[in-house]
Every structure is written in structure tokens, then in C-alpha cells.
Amino acid sequence: MVSRMASMTTTSPVKYRGTKVLKRSASFGSYLKRSLSMRKRELAELHKQRFDAIGLIQICFVMLVLLWICFTVSLYVQGTPNYPTPFDPELIHSSRWKLMEVVRDYGRSLVYMPYTWHIVNSEWPRFHGEIVASLEDPVYWPEASGRGRSESMRVLVVSAVGDTPELAENWNDIFAKLGSNEQGDSFHFHFFHYTATNEAWKKMPWYSDEALVTSTLQTGCKVDFWKTLDEGISDEYEYVWFLDDDLDFTFFHWGIFRSLLRRFNPVVSTPSIVPVEFGERSSDFDFMRMQSESFRGQAMLAHAAPATEMMAPVISTKIWSALYKRITVQNGRSDWGIDGWWSKLARLAKTYCNAEVGNLVVDVTPLVHLDSHNIDGGVRRQPGRVWNLWNYFVDDHQLCKRQCLGNNCEPFTANDVRNGMQVLENAYGACSDVEWTDMQGGLIRNGMGPIALSGAHTKPKFEPQKLSLSSFKDYTPRGIYGRFKHKFEDTKEGEAAASGALDMVYAITMPERKEYIEEALQELGVRTKVLNAVVVEELTEDDYIALSDTFTKGAHKQIYGRKTILPVSLSFFMCYYDAYVNGYSTIMVVEDDAMVTVEVEKVLATFNEFKDQDCTVLFLGYCYADCRQLQKSVARVSDNLMQYETHKGITPLCNHALVMKSDFVKGYMERSDATFWKEPTDHDLMRYLVERKEKVCVPPKAFMGQNRKEFGESNNENQHVPENWHNRYENGIKPMHGDFGCLLEPAKHK
Structure with a gap:
């Protein structure tokens, strides 16, 4: 234990x-x-x-x-990509397609660096030759611009230049190129030698020709020199061309450039800008750089820009007085804001004075920017100079500034715009009233304080444009109207003309149906104007490219490849525009197979009822309208009229017989794409009605149909019957006249 x-x-x-x-x-x-x-x-x-x-x-x-x-x-990358054109070359003549390829190939040689100068330079004359040869065709010169095409012009070339052998040699080439023009144009050169010396220039033989060259030896900046110009130079010259001294003219062609001046009459224009080699500077603004692309199946020759910068603007002396007033009050050490002013004038001209183009940049005649910055001492920014967002270059000892100074920073006033509009009215004949918002400002401020782009993007709003060979033709509404106006026949008075039922009835007819439609309209007894329809043979490839999507892959299936659709659209346009020009209050447009299917008295009564309603268009037949959808939307507004507000659920109604009021015609003709069709004319009209939610009137049943019994189907490739079509017909019988129309149920008046 x-x-x-x-x-x-x-x-x-x-x-x-x-x-x-x-x-x-x-x-x-x-x-x-x-x-x-x-x-x-x-x-x-x-x-x-x-x-x-x-x-x-x-x-x-x-x-x-x-x-x-x-x-x-x-x-x-000074340009835009050459995306594959959507146009089908098989539908376009081979020579036209070849020209487009030539322009794109050589344009790309400059736009997409690196390029080898001697290779491009050797091919460039052929490129320009293709364009010059095309412009010889009178079809590209409407009557108004064609008259001034052969007239010589006088141009004042103004440049602030340094004094070096390289500069003088470069200007020797410029002088030779401009002086040897084939049009007989006169160039006078005014040089400001900002170094106050001209030793290198004295060696040039042409420099001593006082008839061609004047010079001033004085230190200063560009605006200082511009102030010494005479306000009255507009009496002696058509254009003032401000040129920087570091531009090369190797790829420039005066003949092509002046063709665009003569045809489009811009108040401000400029050649496009390309760099001297890959990686070098061309223009600081992408819209000033050369563009190389196709436009509606053709090479783009020029484009509109929101502004034109200081490098090489060609200023019409028509606006010189307004520009000179701004120059005289400018702080001479900086040119800031001057480009904003002439750019604003160009946009005002486009918006309010019916100018065809505002600021025009010509792509196919570029200038090469050598980017030597001679007037700035050869450098952009000296070492040690402080960068400041608010004051730009604070430690800046240069005489000429790249910033706004003093009153240069002030925006344009309403009085400035009024003075500008006065010179534009003198230039273009008449201008509409400027909206108050477009009277405002000029120089724009960004959120960080300083001035941005010296007023380049101020109001009025910039409208992009691209110009090709087909653009030389006058495809404006007035130009199209002037081209085919001869196809109208004399007006025939009817017995009911004095009753005021309609101001005018337009009959679009082919020769073989002319007698029929004239007899059919005699029953109505109204004033009639016959239009001999526009036909395929009267149109060119340029017309189809500029006016429609006929050759565009993936376009509306009823347009692509069908050449008869555009003539139909143009024929209807001619009637609408004639009514617009003559100020008719109420019109009717009928096709040459139209026929009255009810009593004449009922039709005339319907016209008068329509004038009292707030609907803007009256369709007298339905064709392929979906009656079931239409029935849900209409309401009776008078004895013979039903009314509805257009919407996407209702399929296009027929154009074979329709009535319009002047307010609608005015808006329809003044829209931006009044002469371009992406779809058949009846679809185009319905799309416009739907977009504006217009009120439309229709009779309870078709009052005018199409005489298919006598004439058969449509002869313009515009016939398309929807599959499984089930409309309701009176007594269940399809009308013999061929109008696949509706029979709308009676309803109470609104």
C-alpha cells in the first residue's frame, strides 16, 4: 500500500x-x-x-x-476608313465605278501613311485627270452655276511669311502652280514679312513684279497684318485666301478646287490637310483632315465641316465687310476667335440663306502641312514653359499667342450676327429670320474654364454633308423642279373651277393614257394640270445614286434594282412642288388609271367637307390598307368623311387619288430629304404622316379607284398584293375597278 x-x-x-x-x-x-x-x-x-x-x-x-x-x-491617321461600299457595282456603269476606285486608291495613298512621295506624286495627276474629265460634262453644271463656270476670278493670296531659302523656294512652286492655271484666273500675292527682312525672297524673279506681288516688312502677328488690308478689297477680288507659310502644294489642283467654288458658292472653304509623313501633324481638327471614302457609290470630293480653321481658308469677299469689322477690334497678338466668326457666318448662310453648303473642305485637293511653326520661332512650346489650364502658357515670351487675349475671348453678340446676316442677304439675295438661340454666343466655354475650339462648334447647328460628282447636279427641290418643269402642260379650266372645290388637280400620265385621264377628270369639272410622267430614260446613274436607294444592297425590296420606282416618286414630287411654288391651298393628285366610282356630286361635296376638317390629307381609295386596323381607328366627322390619326398599325394607303392642304404640302416639301427616296413614294408619304402623327381623312368606301379592268396591273413595278389578304368588300364582291378597298362601318359623328 x-x-x-x-x-x-x-x-x-x-x-x-x-x-x-x-x-x-x-x-x-x-x-x-x-x-x-x-x-x-x-x-x-x-x-x-x-x-x-x-x-x-x-x-x-x-x-x-x-x-x-x-x-x-x-x-x-488623317482620314476615315474605306469601308466596303454598300452599292452594287453590277448596277452601276463600269466607268463610274472605275473613277470611284481611282479616287479611293490614291486618296488612301495620302490618308493612310506611310506613303512614298514620288510614287503618289506620279499617280496623282492621273487621279486629278479623271475628275477634271468628268467635270467637263455639262450635265454636272446646272444653268445658274454653269453660266459662271467659264468666268475668270481674281483671288488675293495673303500670307505672313518668314525669310528662309526653304520658304522662298516652296512659295516659288506655289506661285508657279497657281499662276499657270488653265482657267485664266488672276492671283495677287500680299506677303507680310514678320521678320522685317526679305533677303531670300529677292532672289525669286517673280517677287519683284509689283503687278502681282506686294509686301510689307514689319514684325508682328497674323491679325496685325490682316488689319492693314483694305476694307474695299471686295470691289477688286472675289476671294481672299489666307495661307500659312508652311504649306506644300504638291497634291493641290486649282482647277478642281475652283470648280467646287463655282458650283456650290461657299462663303468659306479650304483644301483638306495631310501631314508631311506618317506620325507628323496635319490639322488639329479631324474635320479639316483629308477624307478618303465613297458616298452613295461615288468618291467623295469634298465634305462640309462645322468650322474652317486658320491654316488655309478661302473667304468670299461677299462677307469681307463683316469679317473685317471683327478683325479691326481683335487683339492683334492672337488670331483666336476669327475662325469662329467666319465659320459661324458660313453656318448661318447654310441654315438661313439657302446656301448649298456651309464650311466646305475639299478633300481631293489637299495641302501638305510642313508644320514648321515659323511665326512661333520654330517651336510649339519652349522648354521650361509652364502649362496651365486656365491661362494656357503662363511663362510665354513669344510675341504671337496661341490663346484668347482680351476682347478676343468675348462671344459674338446679337449685333454681330445682325451685321453678318446683312452681308449674307446681299450675297444670297434673301435670308429667313434668324432664331434667337442662333443669335447667341460664338465662343464656347467648357467645364474647365478656358475657351474651347475658338467658337468652332457654336450655333447654328452643323449639318454634315458629303459631296461627290453627282452632287454637282442640282438635286435640291428647286433644282429638280426646274429640270422637269417643262413636262407640265397648260392648265385646263373646268366648269367647277369657280366653285372653289379645289385649286388644282394634277394628273400624272403616260402618253398612251393621257386621253383617258383627261376625259375622266372632265366629269369633275375642276382645274387640271397634266404632267407627262418622268420616265427611266430621262434619268442617269448619278440621279439614281443621289436620289434613291435603287442601287443600295439591303434597301427596301420594292426599290432595290427597280428603276421605274424613282420616276414615279419624281412625278409625284413635281406635282407637290408645283403646288408649293404656286401657293395652292387645296390640290388633288391622280394617276392616269384613276376613275370615279361614286356620283360626281358626292366627290365634290367630299372636297368641300375636307376643307372644313383638321385633317391634312384625304385618300380617296384604300388599295392595300388593312381594313380591320383602319376600322378600329376611324371616326366619322362629316357625311362623307372618316378621320383617324396615323400610326404604324395602318398599312400604306394608295396614292392613285389623294387630296392635300397647303400647310401639309409646305412641310412635306421643306423637309431635309424631300428629294431622296429610301422606299416607294406611297410608303414615303405614309412614313412622314406617321412620324408627324397627322390626321388623315378617308371616305367610308373608295370614291376613286384604279381602272384595272381596262389597263390591267400597274406598269411601274409598284404592284404588290400581300399574301392571305382578307378585306371586306361591299356585298362580299371584290370591286371590278381594282381598288382592294375597305367598307368602313358607319359611325356617329365626333
Whole structure:
């Protein structure tokens, strides 16, 4: 017992200590396990954070690369991509397609650098020759612009120049190129030698010809020199051409450039700008750089821009007085804001004075920017000069500033705009009243304080335009009207003319149906004007390209490849526009197979009822209208009229006999795309009605149909009967006259 107790007393502490050790070991193991687990989690978290950080860095790096690429593309790739044209070359004459390819190929040689000068230069004359040969065709010169095409013009070239042999040699080439023009145009050169020396220039034989060259030796900046010009130069010159002294004329062609001046008469224009080589600077504004692309199946010769910068603007002296007033009050150390003013005048001319184009940039006659910055001492920014968003160059010791100074920073006032509009009215004959919002401002401020783009993007709103060979033709509404106006025959008075039922009825007819439609309309006894329909043979490829989507792949299936659709659209347009020009209050347009299907008295009564309603168009037949949808929308408004508000659920109604009011005709003819058809003319009309939610009137049943019994189906490829067509007809019998019309249920008057 004792021994056992002794053994217990001797071993217990050991066991106890061992147990404590084991327990401590277990505790330590658990702690270590927990610690390792925590560490593992921490490491995992750190690893995750590390990868998150790496991922963030990678994302930032990718974004920086993308931004760099975008910046590089915007700065160095001077033009727009040559995407595949949507036009089908098989539908266009091969010679026209060849010209487009020539323009695109050589245009791309300049636009997409690097290019080899001697290769491009050797091919460039052929490129220009293709354009010049095309412009010899009288079809590209409407009567008004064609008269002035052969008249010579006088141009004053104004440039602030340095005094180095390289500059003088470059201007020797410019003088030779402009002086040898084939049009007999006269150029007078006025040089401002801002270094107050002209030693290198005296070596040029032409420089001493006082009849061609005048010069001023004086230190200063561009605007200082411009102030010395005479306000009365508009009496002697048609254009003033401000040129920087670091421009090369290798790819310029005066004959093509002046053709666009003569045809489109812009108040401000400029050649496009390309860099001297890949990676160098052309223009700081993308809209000033040469564009090389196709437009409606043709090469783009020029494009409209929101503004024209200071580098090479050609200013019409028609606006010189308004421009000169701004120049005289300008701080001469900076030209900031002057470009904003002439650009605003050009946009005002386009918006309010019926100018065909505002600021015009001619792509196919580019100038090469040598980017020597001679007037700035040969450098953009000197070392150590501080950049400041608010003041631009704070530590700036140069005489000529690239920033707004003093009153140059002030926006244009309403009085400025009024003075500008006065000279524009003198230039274009008449201008409409300027909206108040477009009288405002001129220089725009961004959220960071300084002036942005010196007023280049101020109101009125810029309208993009692209000009190709077909643009030389006058495709404005008035131009189209003047071209086909001879197809109207003398107006025939009807017995009901004095009753005021309608001001005029237009009958669009082919020769073989003329006698029929004249007899049919005699029943109505209204004033009638016959239009001999426009036909395919009277249109050219240019017409189809400029006026419709006939050759456009993926366009409306009833237009693509069908040449008879456009003549139909033009024939209807001629009637609408003639009514617009003559100010008729209510007109009717009928096709040459139209026939009256009810009593004449009811038709005449319907005309008078229509004039008293607020609907703008009256369809006298339905053709392929979905009668079920139409029935849900109409409400009776008079004895013979139902009215509804147009919406997408109603299919196009027929144009074979329709009546219109003058307010609607005016808006329809003044819309921006009045002479371009993406779809057949009846679809175009319905789309316009739906977009404006116009109220339309229809009779309960067709009052005028189409005489298909005598004439058969349509002869203009515009016939399309929907499948599974289930309309309701009177007595369940399809009308013999061929109008697949509705029989609308009588309803109560509104």
C-alpha cells in the first residue's frame, strides 16, 4: 500500500507534467494549426489582393494602350476608313465605278501613311485627270452655276511669311502652280514679312513684279497684318485666301478646287490637310483632315465641316465687310476667335440663306502641312514653359499667342450676327429670320474654364454633308423642279373651277393614257394640270445614286434594282412642288388609271367637307390598307368623311387619288430629304404622316379607284398584293375597278 502510494506519488507528477505538456502541446498544435490556417487565409487574401492589384494594373495598362491607340489614330491617321461600299457595282456603269476606285486608291495613298512621295506624286495627276474629265460634262453644271463656270476670278493670296531659302523656294512652286492655271484666273500675292527682312525672297524673279506681288516688312502677328488690308478689297477680288507659310502644294489642283467654288458658292472653304509623313501633324481638327471614302457609290470630293480653321481658308469677299469689322477690334497678338466668326457666318448662310453648303473642305485637293511653326520661332512650346489650364502658357515670351487675349475671348453678340446676316442677304439675295438661340454666343466655354475650339462648334447647328460628282447636279427641290418643269402642260379650266372645290388637280400620265385621264377628270369639272410622267430614260446613274436607294444592297425590296420606282416618286414630287411654288391651298393628285366610282356630286361635296376638317390629307381609295386596323381607328366627322390619326398599325394607303392642304404640302416639301427616296413614294408619304402623327381623312368606301379592268396591273413595278389578304368588300364582291378597298362601318359623328 505504502509502496503503491509511493509509486503513485512518484509517478503522478510525471503523468501530471506529461499531461500538461501534452495538453500544452495539443494547445500549441491547435494554436499552430489555427495560426497556419489564419496565415493561409491571410496569404490567400494577400494573394487575391495581389492578383486584384495586378488585374487592376493590367486593366489600367490595357486602357492606357487603348487610349494611346485612339489618340494616335485621331492624331496621325488623317482620314476615315474605306469601308466596303454598300452599292452594287453590277448596277452601276463600269466607268463610274472605275473613277470611284481611282479616287479611293490614291486618296488612301495620302490618308493612310506611310506613303512614298514620288510614287503618289506620279499617280496623282492621273487621279486629278479623271475628275477634271468628268467635270467637263455639262450635265454636272446646272444653268445658274454653269453660266459662271467659264468666268475668270481674281483671288488675293495673303500670307505672313518668314525669310528662309526653304520658304522662298516652296512659295516659288506655289506661285508657279497657281499662276499657270488653265482657267485664266488672276492671283495677287500680299506677303507680310514678320521678320522685317526679305533677303531670300529677292532672289525669286517673280517677287519683284509689283503687278502681282506686294509686301510689307514689319514684325508682328497674323491679325496685325490682316488689319492693314483694305476694307474695299471686295470691289477688286472675289476671294481672299489666307495661307500659312508652311504649306506644300504638291497634291493641290486649282482647277478642281475652283470648280467646287463655282458650283456650290461657299462663303468659306479650304483644301483638306495631310501631314508631311506618317506620325507628323496635319490639322488639329479631324474635320479639316483629308477624307478618303465613297458616298452613295461615288468618291467623295469634298465634305462640309462645322468650322474652317486658320491654316488655309478661302473667304468670299461677299462677307469681307463683316469679317473685317471683327478683325479691326481683335487683339492683334492672337488670331483666336476669327475662325469662329467666319465659320459661324458660313453656318448661318447654310441654315438661313439657302446656301448649298456651309464650311466646305475639299478633300481631293489637299495641302501638305510642313508644320514648321515659323511665326512661333520654330517651336510649339519652349522648354521650361509652364502649362496651365486656365491661362494656357503662363511663362510665354513669344510675341504671337496661341490663346484668347482680351476682347478676343468675348462671344459674338446679337449685333454681330445682325451685321453678318446683312452681308449674307446681299450675297444670297434673301435670308429667313434668324432664331434667337442662333443669335447667341460664338465662343464656347467648357467645364474647365478656358475657351474651347475658338467658337468652332457654336450655333447654328452643323449639318454634315458629303459631296461627290453627282452632287454637282442640282438635286435640291428647286433644282429638280426646274429640270422637269417643262413636262407640265397648260392648265385646263373646268366648269367647277369657280366653285372653289379645289385649286388644282394634277394628273400624272403616260402618253398612251393621257386621253383617258383627261376625259375622266372632265366629269369633275375642276382645274387640271397634266404632267407627262418622268420616265427611266430621262434619268442617269448619278440621279439614281443621289436620289434613291435603287442601287443600295439591303434597301427596301420594292426599290432595290427597280428603276421605274424613282420616276414615279419624281412625278409625284413635281406635282407637290408645283403646288408649293404656286401657293395652292387645296390640290388633288391622280394617276392616269384613276376613275370615279361614286356620283360626281358626292366627290365634290367630299372636297368641300375636307376643307372644313383638321385633317391634312384625304385618300380617296384604300388599295392595300388593312381594313380591320383602319376600322378600329376611324371616326366619322362629316357625311362623307372618316378621320383617324396615323400610326404604324395602318398599312400604306394608295396614292392613285389623294387630296392635300397647303400647310401639309409646305412641310412635306421643306423637309431635309424631300428629294431622296429610301422606299416607294406611297410608303414615303405614309412614313412622314406617321412620324408627324397627322390626321388623315378617308371616305367610308373608295370614291376613286384604279381602272384595272381596262389597263390591267400597274406598269411601274409598284404592284404588290400581300399574301392571305382578307378585306371586306361591299356585298362580299371584290370591286371590278381594282381598288382592294375597305367598307368602313358607319359611325356617329365626333
